[in-house]
Amino acid sequence: MNVLDEIVSTQERGESRGIASICSAHPAVLEAVLTQGKASDSPVLIEATCNQVNQFGGYTGMRPKDFVQFVSELAERLKFPCQNLILGGDHLGPNPWQAEPAALAMEKSKVLVQEYVQAGFTKIHLDASMKLSDDPAGPLLVEVAAGRAAELAAVAEAAFQQRGMGEAPRYVIGTEVPIAGGAQRVEEELKVTAVSDLTESLEKSRAAFVSRGLESAWERVVAVVVQPGMEYGDASIHEYERGAAAELTHFIEGQPFVYEAHSTDYQTQFALRQMVADHFAILKVGPALTFAYREAIFALAQIERELFPAEECSNLMAVLDGAMLSNPVHWQKYYHGDETAQAFARKYSFSDRSRYYWLVGAVQGSLARLFSNLSQRAMPLTLLSQVLPKQYHKIRNGEIENQPQAIIHDKILEVVCSYPS
Numbered sequence: 001m002n003v004l005d006e007i008v009s010t011q012e013r014g015e016s017r018g019i020a021s022i023c024s025a026h027p028a029v030l031e032a033v034l035t036q037g038k039a040s041d042s043p044v045l046i047e048a049t050c051n052q053v054n055q056f057g058g059y060t061g062m063r064p065k066d067f068v069q070f071v072s073e074l075a076e077r078l079k080f081p082c083q084n085l086i087l088g089g090d091h092l093g094p095n096p097w098q099a100e101p102a103a104l105a106m107e108k109s110k111v112l113v114q115e116y117v118q119a120g121f122t123k124i125h126l127d128a129s130m131k132l133s134d135d136p137a138g139p140l141l142v143e144v145a146a147g148r149a150a151e152l153a154a155v156a157e158a159a160f161q162q163r164g165m166g167e168a169p170r171y172v173i174g175t176e177v178p179i180a181g182g183a184q185r186v187e188e189e190l191k192v193t194a195v196s197d198l199t200e201s202l203e204k205s206r207a208a209f210v211s212r213g214l215e216s217a218w219e220r221v222v223a224v225v226v227q228p229g230m231e232y233g234d235a236s237i238h239e240y241e242r243g244a245a246a247e248l249t250h251f252i253e254g255q256p257f258v259y260e261a262h263s264t265d266y267q268t269q270f271a272l273r274q275m276v277a278d279h280f281a282i283l284k285v286g287p288a289l290t291f292a293y294r295e296a297i298f299a300l301a302q303i304e305r306e307l308f309p310a311e312e313c314s315n316l317m318a319v320l321d322g323a324m325l326s327n328p329v330h331w332q333k334y335y336h337g338d339e340t341a342q343a344f345a346r347k348y349s350f351s352d353r354s355r356y357y358w359l360v361g362a363v364q365g366s367l368a369r370l371f372s373n374l375s376q377r378a379m380p381l382t383l384l385s386q387v388l389p390k391q392y393h394k395i396r397n398g399e400i401e402n403q404p405q406a407i408i409h410d411k412i413l414e415v416v417c418s419y420p421s
Contacts, residue, residue: 018276020419023286032409047088064119088123089116102132117159125172150208174225193226223260234349240271249278269418290355296411299387314370330356
């Protein structure tokens with residue numbers, strides 16, 4: 001049985017089962033996740049977003065088929081079983097083209113969905129909830145959003161038929177309230193999705209599917225995205241409160257699908273387990289993974305500074321910040337305050353906008369110097385104990401090797417392993 005179908009069936013039986021959705025294209029993150037998945041013989045769900053990967057290359061420079069090849073080659077190299085790999089497309093719809101008229105934005109959205117399905121993505125989040133440039137004033141009507149999502153579902157179904165192989169797509173519908181990838185501020189009270197709003201959305205979505213002859217596709221809707229009342233900002237985290245989401249929890253128990261929760265980054269392991277028990281069974285995580293990667297890199301750079309003369313060091317932190325300052329497009333509208341506050345956020349913000357800069361040439365060169373320096377000698381246990389105490393104990397116990405890549409992977413897995421499976 002399809003893994004996502006199994007999760008829905010398990011939840012319907014009243015059992016707690018969920019899956020983490022890995023929303024990252026960073027090679028170190030994916031290597032760590034696939035290595036862990038192989039060791040535990042567990043399915044791994046990896047997703048790309050519409051801004052990250054699309055027919056124009058997105059900010060990664062990859063089209064859907066390129067992303068599939070990239071992940072598949074990683075999996076093959078790591079000997080991860082391909083049958084345990086699920087690839088998903090997140091927020092597929094007109095989000096990248098909100099400034100364009102609806103007709104043009106939707107045509108681009110259809111090409112986007114077609115390319116994802118033809119490339120082999122089998123979990124498809126259809127999201128047409130955003131207003132486009134020629135939409136009337138006021139909130140976008142629910143039936144308009146539902147109709148547009150159904151149009152995209154029709155494209156996905158046709159693309160699957162053309163592909164002629166693999167599993168039929170499983171669909172996720174709906175959208176969350178917060179900005180994908182983390183809010184700019186969480187001081188405002190988060191609004192949990194109202195059951196009345198969810199009911200209306202589901203009814204109109206189903207009607208839009210049925211009116212287009214997509215009953216079979218509707219039966220493969222496995223999840224709906226809602227806002228359960230948790231989020232994170234630059235320096236703060238709004239924890240999941242199951243009491244606030246109680247009505248959502250009770251409502252979904254009468255439905256043939258589960259919830260998908262976005263922006264679950266930085267929630268505690270206890271909160272994540274509560275969420276899965278409350279039927280938020282698909283938990284999306286991204287920035288927390290590259291945040292952990294950044295923590296590991298900064299710690300290794302601190303060790304390097306203690307071991308090597310300044311002129312031989314990678315100057316990793318300065319090089320990374322220089323890359324961010326040279327091209328501020330990925331962080332400028334997110335980080336506020338004076339220069340000191342912005343400099344701090346560029347390094348340490350929970351929203352982790354530095355994740356867009358690791359593949360910049362200068363940063364890659366600095367990383368290569370860092371790893372080369374630290375491979376010349378075993379890192380002193382005393383320094384590891386100082387800056388990476390958890391990894392120090394694992395090295396002492398023989399659980400991981402005393403080398404940079406092993407430490408980085410273990411740091412990332414601290415996040416991954418907090419998610420229920």
